[in-house]
Amino acid sequence: MRSLLKVLTFSFLGLVLFIPSALADNSANRISGNTRYATAVEASKKGWSSASTAVIVGGDAYSDAIAAIPYAYQKNAPLLLTNKTNLSSETKNRLKELKTKNVVIVGGTPAVSNGVATQIKNLGISVKRIAGSTRYETAAKVANAMSSTSKAVVANGFVYQDSIAVIPYAAKNGYPILFTNEKTLNSATSGAIKSKGIKQTIVVGGTNSINGSLYSKLPSPTRISGKNRYDLSVNIAKKFGLSTSNTYITNGFRFPDAVVGAALAAKQNKAILLTNGENLSKEPRAFIGDKNIKTFSVIGGTPSVAAKVLTQLKNPAVGKTIFIDPGHGDQDPGAIGNGLQEKDVNLDIAKRLNSKLNSAGAIPVLSRSNDTFYSLEERVKKGANANADLFISIHANSATPSAAGTETYYDETYQSANSKRLAEEVQPRVVSALGTKNRSVKTAGFYVIKYSKMPSVLVETAFITNSSDASKLKSATLKDKAAKGINDAVSAYYR
Ligand SMILES: [Zn+2]
Incomplete structure (x- = not known):
């Protein structure tokens, strides 16, 4: 018992002391x-x-x-x-x-x-x-x-x-x-x-x-x-x-x-x-x-x-312009299932992320702040016009009801290494926030991340078509945690 306590104390200390990222805060x-x-x-x-x-x-x-x-x-x-x-x-x-x-x-x-x-x-x-x-x-x-x-x-x-x-x-x-x-x-x-x-x-x-x-x-x-x-x-x-x-x-x-x-x-x-x-x-x-x-x-x-x-x-991300792109909108609902429309879930998480980034000292810019439709070209152009340092597109997934989990995409056209690094900061934090299956970081030529010239990622938070995932996307608390995870990922990216 005592030795177990020692081990526990030791690993706890280890966790407390092992904070290399904090060393690179401003x-x-x-x-x-x-x-x-x-x-x-x-x-x-x-x-x-x-x-x-x-x-x-x-x-x-x-x-x-x-x-x-x-x-x-x-x-x-x-x-x-x-x-x-x-x-x-x-x-x-x-x-x-x-x-x-x-x-x-x-x-x-x-x-x-x-x-x-x-x-x-x-x-x-x-x-x-x-x-x-x-x-x-x-x-x-x-x-x-x-x-x-x-x-x-x-x-x-x-x-x-x-x-x-x-x-x-x-x-x-x-x-x-x-x-x-x-x-x-x-x-x-x-x-x-x-x-x-x-x-x-x-x-x-x-x-x-x-x-x-x-x-x-x-x-x-x-x-x-x-x-x-x-x-x-x-x-x-x-x-x-x-x-x-x-x-x-x-x-x-x-x-x-x-x-x-x-x-x-x-x-x-x-x-x-x-x-x-x-x-x-x-x-x-x-x-x-x-x-x-x-x-x-x-x-x-x-x-x-x-x-x-x-x-x-x-915050090492202080003053950085972070473009947040909640996918879909208006006549384009995105994935539908379990009483959810993707466009609403994306916007909800994006707004939470917007307020967290703002409060943390960054300069967030949303591609849409209400139920409006913008084409993929318009979203890319908005990110470029905002002179954004990072582009983060927020989506939810759909497939057969058995598919579940979180995945983060980057594209290799521009800023491949930095986009990958950002994806690797985002992915585990969203998985941990939502308690979803980790489907890992992947590459794909989705339009908004392919044509955005700054480091960019597209995160599929969870599957709307899966009832367990959908219940997570219905929870305000979990959506807030996911937004916090992405906000933390942005800071971590700049450390
Ligand atoms: Zn989508």
């Missing part, structure tokens, strides 16, 4: 603290072990932070945040750890009080302040404190989300970030443009942020905009070819995390992308899939970026 770590000040401290730890100079801004003053980062970059200084009336304890401790000798406060006393400056001085640190009476003036003064350059970024000083993703690029190239409102070039900004001899400007944000008339008054402007803040961050990363070898991800609606993330991304010359905090947004998702990005650092705690987003980032 990597996504989280950088966060309990407060915005603590998050800034944690980010600084990833970039600096010591810093003779640190830049400090008020925890509510995003415009000061945005303007400050390219300057901090030139000083190799981490960006720390503070409460405006009292030096935050996390920040105070971090200044000691960093052995900081000089602090530059960026922002006026409404953002960082003189009391805070005194508290920093009392640590034996010299303090300098760069501040104007408006955010425009503060940014202009920061620009004047930077090395000479002929280019600048111009952004709306009240729309922080426009600036975040451009910060690493501006910092690396020594471009100051200057502010305007939607339609007026203020005197501080125009003064900085003149005094620095700015010949070219990069404008971030659409015409709602900086209108056309103001844009035309800027020196040789180039505008980068997006459909939304997520899209803008992606467009900036694309336009400037920012390194995505480790991509920073932050909530596009949480400026304290976003500025702190941008400061660290700047230090490491990496891209920073914005997302919805609950669900990885479509635009960064697609960019991640296209660029095949595998390593991420998420800035902010769970109130800011949900655990689900990290799970999505860790």
Whole structure:
């Protein structure tokens, strides 16, 4: 008995330890603290072990932070945040750890009080302040404190989300970030443009942020905009070819995390992308899939970026476009038997797969989402138009009542090896989900898998004409398991 237990324990351990696939998941770590000040401290730890100079801004003053980062970059200084009336304890401790000798406060006393400056001085640190009476003036003064350059970024000083993703690029190239409102070039900004001899400007944000008339008054402007803040961050990363070898991800609606993330991304010359905090947004998702990005650092705690987003980032299929083709439809019912029509079963499983892939971070596209008929050519064309990475056609089988089980087909015309590999991931998982007979992976020149140029498979989930198989295809629970099996197969395929 004891030896049996040992064997059991041993094999259980073996199962637990034998998870080679998990080793090839994407990597996504989280950088966060309990407060915005603590998050800034944690980010600084990833970039600096010591810093003779640190830049400090008020925890509510995003415009000061945005303007400050390219300057901090030139000083190799981490960006720390503070409460405006009292030096935050996390920040105070971090200044000691960093052995900081000089602090530059960026922002006026409404953002960082003189009391805070005194508290920093009392640590034996010299303090300098760069501040104007408006955010425009503060940014202009920061620009004047930077090395000479002929280019600048111009952004709306009240729309922080426009600036975040451009910060690493501006910092690396020594471009100051200057502010305007939607339609007026203020005197501080125009003064900085003149005094620095700015010949070219990069404008971030659409015409709602900086209108056309103001844009035309800027020196040789180039505008980068997006459909939304997520899209803008992606467009900036694309336009400037920012390194995505480790991509920073932050909530596009949480400026304290976003500025702190941008400061660290700047230090490491990496891209920073914005997302919805609950669900990885479509635009960064697609960019991640296209660029095949595998390593991420998420800035902010769970109130800011949900655990689900990290799970999505860790999925090796994140951002991959998966074309799901539920076979048949409308006047073409497919196989019929045991009270089932194949077209309905296929659509049911396909919709479940669609929602699982979406929730897992992929980009699923359905050939049909209701009882519509499309020709086989149309299905292939839809998959190609979707620029799909994988094509998965879902069917159910029919034959004599004795035939039963699951089989997955691939074709050897295009992507034979990859199609086979995908089929081999799908087949055992659907068999295990439905508890069907394993009829194995096979080749056949079915139209949709023969003419789709991406890796493609056609799965025959079970036999509608077999009463035992049909009862499985009637079970919502089992259809859901089959969909989960295919979703897992897609992740496994990309590991
Ligand atoms: Zn069929």
